[in-house]
Amino acid sequence: MDWINAILQGILLGGLYALFAAGLSLMFGVMRFVNVAHGDFIVISAYGALIVVAATGVHPLWATFVVVPGMALLGYVGQRILLNRTLGEDILPPLLVTFGFSIIIQNVLLEVFSADSQKLQAGWMETASIPINQSISIGVMPLLIFASALIVIAGLQAFFYKTSLGRVLRATSDDQDTVRLMGANNAKIFGYATAIASAVVGIAGVYLAMRTNFDPSVGPARLLFAFEAVIIGGLGNLWGTLAGGIILGVAQAIGAQIDPGFQILAGHLAFLILLVVKPQGLFPKMKG
């Protein structure tokens, strides 16, 4: 029973990892660009929610309505002003610039908020659970996060396949130069892509803040989880990313069941094993 429970909790944790990963997957899909500071942007969102809650006293979920548009705006402006300059044939500039951002963000957060661990109080949601039988029950918050991940991914999928902007983004993913010949403005498209990805990062950050303790240094670990989910699922496939997040979550939960110190390591090892066995991921739609 303990094992079934661990796997169930792992699946729900996978929803959070899929939320971490969706933004990363989207940015790579459109721009072929890996944002090393992705995890730190999630942490910025978490601190954003902290500020909103501290200033207004509302329930953390309401902070989403401030953090998500805020992050989208930040993403759009950052992409237009800074990141668009780094994009090109060479992979070094975007990688190293965002790596620099990662270190800068962590240290600025450290100066502003100190190294103290923070958590947002979500009230009744934290303890409420739905009993399945005597030994297994599902927490309301993990379930809410998992459901949000499903909605976000379904929403992104609908956006990509049902709207004209989505079509342009997919076309850009296939062939940037041809899309430009068709009259699209790549700089603007990249701005929109990052804005959408950052909005998802905003949601992920609010949930991170509600579900676990966080401090300025936890960003890189979230980047690695997001990255692993994307690779396991296969590049360019959002539902694959959800599957990757779930596999990672289950691997961590099983690891933690064996030994609490083994949780994160088990996730990384599962990722490396899958990388050797299936280098293209489980459900690839594009090549790296």
Place this chain on the structure above:
Amino acid sequence: MSLSYTVQRSTRASQTSMSLTVVILIILIAAPWWAGRAELRLMVEIFYYLALAQMWSLLAGYGGLVSVGQQAFVGLGGYILFALAAFGGVHPIMALVLAGAITALIAMPTALVAFRLQGAYFAIGTWVIAEVFRLSFAQISALGGGSGMSLPASIVKSIASSRAGREHLVYWVALAIAVAAMALVFFLLRSRWGLAMTAIRDSEPASESLGVETYRTKFIVYVMAAGMTGLVGALIFLQKLRISPDAAFSVQDWTALVIFIVVIGGIGTIEGPILGTIIFFILREFASDWGSWYLILLGGIAVAVMLFAPKGLWGLITARYDVHLFPVGRRLIVNEEKSK
């Protein structure tokens, strides 16, 4: 009119700098007789950052292998040194050399996994691998688990009987490693492997079509850089005499700072990392008291350099003055001859 070509390797500046290098080397070897203890310690640190910077620049600038997981090999080198010296009874200096060799061996299967990923994904993949090593060493209770261990006093004494003797020995080892790292890059770049690496960096499909074995070339460069990085890691913790997973596998200390040094100095040159290391230590002398603001400043400078001068400060210098201190490139000289 016919044109004839000659391929030139060294320039007047590089010939001068070669003789200057010998003079500087002799002065540095004699440092224990003219420098104080604090200066020697600082110079050891400068040497190991220089060696790390050369290795990272070799990987990213020539091999096209951008790694953010070099801390894996620093930590491995350090831990292997401690394990061999404390439990194997190996003399620390011998253990240091072995640590480099064993790290290179461990890098081979590591490369097979990491090379499954390309480009930017390779970078993050190396970071995951470094985390696996960090978390694994935290589980080994014989090596102190998460809190780490100190090198036992008896082993520290076996390095050399007096404290000054130990410090001098560590200094010379550090100098030798820095020189070896630069020599490795220098001779590698002048060899056929160097030519293959430069070709891969410029265009992987083109070099492959011309018969360059890209996978093997990258593999060899990766393993050599890992071995040298492991050697540096062993030196770092031989100087510190204490090791823990967080210190040994620190992404900030052994990769972020090194990347900043190389980016500011100039990627893919031998001169760039030297210039970057000098700038890094000058900045640190002034700004290390600022705590995290110092890292923010350093990161900011690196980002600005990457955005506005991607070849680094040495790139700006060569663009303006065309000086090359280390003759690793080839230049085509066109001789115009008037024929009748």
